[in-house]
Amino acid sequence: MYARSARPLRRAANVLARFNSTTVEPPPAGGHLPSVATSQLLRTTRESALRAPRIKWIDEDSTGPVKPVVGGRETRKMNTYQAVRDAMRYGGESCLNSSGSKKCSIVLLKDDNAVVFGEDVSFGGVFRCTMGLAEEFGRERVFNTPLTEQGIVGFGIGLAAMGHTAIAEIQFADYIYPAFDQLVNEAAKFRYRSGGAYNAGGLTVRTPTMAVGHGGLYHSQSPEGFFMGAAGLKVVIPRSPIQAKGLLLAAIRDPNPVVFMEPKVLYRSAVEQVPIDDFELPLGSAETLVAGADLTVLTWGTPVYHCEAALHMLANPPPSIATHVPSAVRGAKIELIDLRSILPWDVETVTESVKRTGRLVIVHEAGMTAGAGAEIAAEVQKRCFLKLNAPVKRVTGWDTPCGMQYEKFNIPDAIRVLDAMVETLSY
Amino acid sequence: MIRQAAAAILSGQRRSLASVARASANHHGYLPNTHSPIVAKPHFFNSVTEDGQQIPTYRVLDGTGKPLDGAELPEVNETLAHKLYENMQLLPTLDNILYNVQRQGKISFYMTSYGEEATIIGSAAALDMEDEVLGQYREMGVLLWRGYTLDKVMAQCFGHSEDLGKGKQMPVHFTAPEHHFHTISSPLGTQIPQAAGVAYALRRTPERRSRSIAACYFGEGAASEGDFHAGLLLASTIPSPALFIVRNNGFAISTPSTEQFYGDGIASRGPGYGIDTIRVDGNDVLAVLAAVKEARRRCLEQGRAVLLEAMTYRVGHHSTSDDSFAYRARSEVEDRKRIDNPITRFRLFMESQGWWNAEREEDLKARLKADVLKAFKRAESMPRCELKELFADVYGGEEPWNIKAQREELKGLLRKYGDSWEPWQTELAKFKNKGRDLLD
Numbered sequence: 001m002y003a004r005s006a007r008p009l010r011r012a013a014n015v016l017a018r019f020n021s022t023t024v025e026p027p028p029a030g031g032h033l034p035s036v037a038t039s040q041l042l043r044t045t046r047e048s049a050l051r052a053p054r055i056k057w058i059d060e061d062s063t064g065p066v067k068p069v070v071g072g073r074e075t076r077k078m079n080t081y082q083a084v085r086d087a088m089r090y091g092g093e094s095c096l097n098s099s100g101s102k103k104c105s106i107v108l109l110k111d112d113n114a115v116v117f118g119e120d121v122s123f124g125g126v127f128r129c130t131m132g133l134a135e136e137f138g139r140e141r142v143f144n145t146p147l148t149e150q151g152i153v154g155f156g157i158g159l160a161a162m163g164h165t166a167i168a169e170i171q172f173a174d175y176i177y178p179a180f181d182q183l184v185n186e187a188a189k190f191r192y193r194s195g196g197a198y199n200a201g202g203l204t205v206r207t208p209t210m211a212v213g214h215g216g217l218y219h220s221q222s223p224e225g226f227f228m229g230a231a232g233l234k235v236v237i238p239r240s241p242i243q244a245k246g247l248l249l250a251a252i253r254d255p256n257p258v259v260f261m262e263p264k265v266l267y268r269s270a271v272e273q274v275p276i277d278d279f280e281l282p283l284g285s286a287e288t289l290v291a292g293a294d295l296t297v298l299t300w301g302t303p304v305y306h307c308e309a310a311l312h313m314l315a316n317p318p319p320s321i322a323t324h325v326p327s328a329v330r331g332a333k334i335e336l337i338d339l340r341s342i343l344p345w346d347v348e349t350v351t352e353s354v355k356r357t358g359r360l361v362i363v364h365e366a367g368m369t370a371g372a373g374a375e376i377a378a379e380v381q382k383r384c385f386l387k388l389n390a391p392v393k394r395v396t397g398w399d400t401p402c403g404m405q406y407e408k409f410n411i412p413d414a415i416r417v418l419d420a421m422v423e424t425l426s427y
Numbered sequence: 428m429i430r431q432a433a434a435a436i437l438s439g440q441r442r443s444l445a446s447v448a449r450a451s452a453n454h455h456g457y458l459p460n461t462h463s464p465i466v467a468k469p470h471f472f473n474s475v476t477e478d479g480q481q482i483p484t485y486r487v488l489d490g491t492g493k494p495l496d497g498a499e500l501p502e503v504n505e506t507l508a509h510k511l512y513e514n515m516q517l518l519p520t521l522d523n524i525l526y527n528v529q530r531q532g533k534i535s536f537y538m539t540s541y542g543e544e545a546t547i548i549g550s551a552a553a554l555d556m557e558d559e560v561l562g563q564y565r566e567m568g569v570l571l572w573r574g575y576t577l578d579k580v581m582a583q584c585f586g587h588s589e590d591l592g593k594g595k596q597m598p599v600h601f602t603a604p605e606h607h608f609h610t611i612s613s614p615l616g617t618q619i620p621q622a623a624g625v626a627y628a629l630r631r632t633p634e635r636r637s638r639s640i641a642a643c644y645f646g647e648g649a650a651s652e653g654d655f656h657a658g659l660l661l662a663s664t665i666p667s668p669a670l671f672i673v674r675n676n677g678f679a680i681s682t683p684s685t686e687q688f689y690g691d692g693i694a695s696r697g698p699g700y701g702i703d704t705i706r707v708d709g710n711d712v713l714a715v716l717a718a719v720k721e722a723r724r725r726c727l728e729q730g731r732a733v734l735l736e737a738m739t740y741r742v743g744h745h746s747t748s749d750d751s752f753a754y755r756a757r758s759e760v761e762d763r764k765r766i767d768n769p770i771t772r773f774r775l776f777m778e779s780q781g782w783w784n785a786e787r788e789e790d791l792k793a794r795l796k797a798d799v800l801k802a803f804k805r806a807e808s809m810p811r812c813e814l815k816e817l818f819a820d821v822y823g824g825e826e827p828w829n830i831k832a833q834r835e836e837l838k839g840l841l842r843k844y845g846d847s848w849e850p851w852q853t854e855l856a857k858f859k860n861k862g863r864d865l866l867d
Contacts, residue, residue: 119682122681122686123681123753124753126681126748144686146686147615147649149652178652178654179677189750214597216600216613217595217613218597218613218614254693320847320848321844323845324843328734368829368830398817398818399821400818401821403593403594403595403596403817404586405593405595405812406595406814406817407855408850408851409851409854413850415840415848418838
């Protein structure tokens with residue numbers, strides 16, 4: 001709640017699309033480039049939503065067999081903040097099935113020990129993710145905290161140590177650092193230091209992350225890399241509403257503390273049909289969004305959509321920049337992977353892909369030096385050395401703070417991803 | 428006179444605890460190595476005043492601008508009163524215009540000072556112009572008091588080429604070393620322990636020792652951060668002349684102060700750190716002025732921290748990103764504006780002194796509005812800094828290789844796409860020299 005000041009909130013979403021340079025380009029001769037609003041990666045029909053890869057239905061009757069069937073399941077159109085809220089709670093009349101019995105099972109409803117807390121959570125949170133939860137579940141279970149991030153995370157660890165489910169919100173990822181000690185020295189080491197006698201697995205820390213275009217130094221950061229060395233923690237970043245709900249439910253129930261970073265530019269702009277039932281998506285598992293054979297592009301969060309646009313630009317470059325895209329590379333088959341879990345990261349999926357394509361471009365918003373891409377590049381180099389046809393290329397924010405007026409030249413946008421792909425393919 | 432009035436309040440807080448100690452000390456002596464008297468009965472306590480009453484609030488003018496019975500007016504002449512009033516009126520003039528400018532999308536963000544004009548201007552007036560100020564983000568009025576120009580306000584909020592901060596921070600994140608005003612940082616409370624360090628440095632600077640203090644502003648919400656406790660503890664234990672000014676405006680974004688703390692405000696914490704503390708009516712500019720003057724004197728005299736809690740009300744939304752009617756009634760805000768308006772209160776006082784009238788009011792408002800609009804119009808057409816500033820000021824001294832390499836990488840990309848990729852063309856046009864400093 002800092003200048004939080006700066007907290008770019010409600011109006012942010014409208015402004016966000018404007019700031020995404022992927023969306024600004026007028027329709028080129030080759031047709032519209034995808035933006036978040038028009039992304040083909042979003043599952044906007046019930047059929048496609050129910051068939052999200054590796055979706056695991058968590059049905060009410062836990063003693064019965066897991067039902068793989070999708071027939072009869074419902075979806076509802078949600079944006080990302082609604083899906084996050086749905087995971088923590090799920091609300092509305094469709095909570096009851098035709099016979100009137102409760103079939104929804106989401107956390108606050110199913111788990112009496114679950115509590116949701118953080119700065120400004122009671123009125124719905126500055127990004128609206130907890131809207132209505134305090135009214136529905138009461139202020140003992142959904143509550144405002146005083147303005148202390150170290151306190152919020154420490155409090156959550158205490159709840160988790162007692163076997164409760166703590167869903168804490170840090171208002172912006174930029175403000176998570178006062179809690180760094182509690183996360184890195186306490187939550188991450190809780191199990192190890194007690195020989196497994198205690199654990200903080202019940203703790204999930206949700207926090208909005210990444211740039212929106214006008215957030216400046218303290219409302220734009222991607223601090224996932226700082227947590228990558230904190231063995232014992234998990235770090236997850238969803239790209240869409242379905243992903244947010246499934247991954248958040250898995251994070252909350254995972255036996256380890258999880259830092260769950262939600263790209264704030266996607267809260268309103270990314271919309272999907274989201275299954276209303278309880279479901280999980282696996283942690284530690286990447287998802288291949290587009291299959292390819294010539295180059296692997298690995299990313300997570302907001303840049304997923306810049307990468308999608310860059311793939312289209314490569315195949316069908318707008319005339320203004322066509323000279324920079326040799327015809328030889330336009331037919332290249334690009335494999336696009338959303339890493340989803342930053343810690344632990346899915347080394348199998350990534351290296352299997354790179355062994356096939358021989359080329360890797362990693363895209364993230366955090367600065368290059370010691371960003372998550374550095375760790376991934378090192379491991380890929382070790383495991384795929386003889387298969388690599390080009391050096392692993394990183395497209396990242398620069399090693400500078402995120403200066404407000406310079407933001408569009410700092411984030412890894414579609415044109416920079418395109419350039420990196422061309423360079424790597426032409427190596 | 429001011430000193431006596433405020434000092435009476437300060438010392439009053441300690442009396443009741445002291446009497447408890449005296450009553451028991453003679454019988455059983457003291458705990459070794461401390462001055463803690465030994466008592467035979469268990470005695471719990473949970474109040475600074477000990478008698479269960481809340482910490483009192485120091486006020487000079489009542490809501491109608493009349494001096495309270497027994498209150499001593501600080502020395503204010505007509506000239507000073509005019510300056511106070513003009514600055515108090517300048518804040519809402521700027522707020523009205525910049526709030527709307529943000530709504531039109533011309534600046535990205537803004538935070539108003541509505542309702543807190545007396546706290547900010549009264550304290551600014553009581554400080555020495557060379558006192559180091561570490562603000563939170565709602566203290567633009569301190570800069571205005573010190574002569575920061577409207578053009579500079581606009582330069583920062585528009586992030587254009589005359590902004591000393593080079594457009595790197597969001598609006599209202601001012602930096603002004605020429606006015607001894609440290610850079611605003613969005614993370615809350617970080618300035619509080621820094622103020623202790625600044626104050627200690629002042630002690631160690633011969634020409635500023637006993638002359639300058641560090642004045643540190645923050646809200647009652649920020650006082651929940653660990654940095655608050657660290658800062659007060661340090662400035663007390665490692666004696667440093669830091670004056671901590673809490674703007675208790677009732678809200679931290681949506682969170683009311685009733686959910687921010689259970690104890691008696693922020694003032695109750697001062698005695699825990701062994702520092703002189705006062706609570707003041709933050710909507711009474713003369714009370715703020717008198718209390719800050721006395722607090723400052725104590726800082727210098729004792730070389731130690733002082734805590735001042737100004738009780739006020741955030742009339743505006745937290746920021747342009749917030750709609751406070753989602754969590755508080757519009758009528759509550761309207762009532763506060765009507766019943767407890769710090770600007771009205773002081774105007775009534777000035778009128779009672781024969782220093783102000785309706786005609787002067789009209790003239791002042793028209794002049795301030797014209798001045799602000801002029802500065803706004805000038806700023807509107809100004810370009811941003813040169814694009815190369817993106818990489819400047821990360822380090823001082825020799826620039827590391829990675830920054831150099833990344834600047835070169837961006838140059839290469841701009842040469843390739845800067846003149847042809849529409850989103851970049853549009854963006855480059857906003858910079859001084861249209862980004863040619865990196866393109867050519």
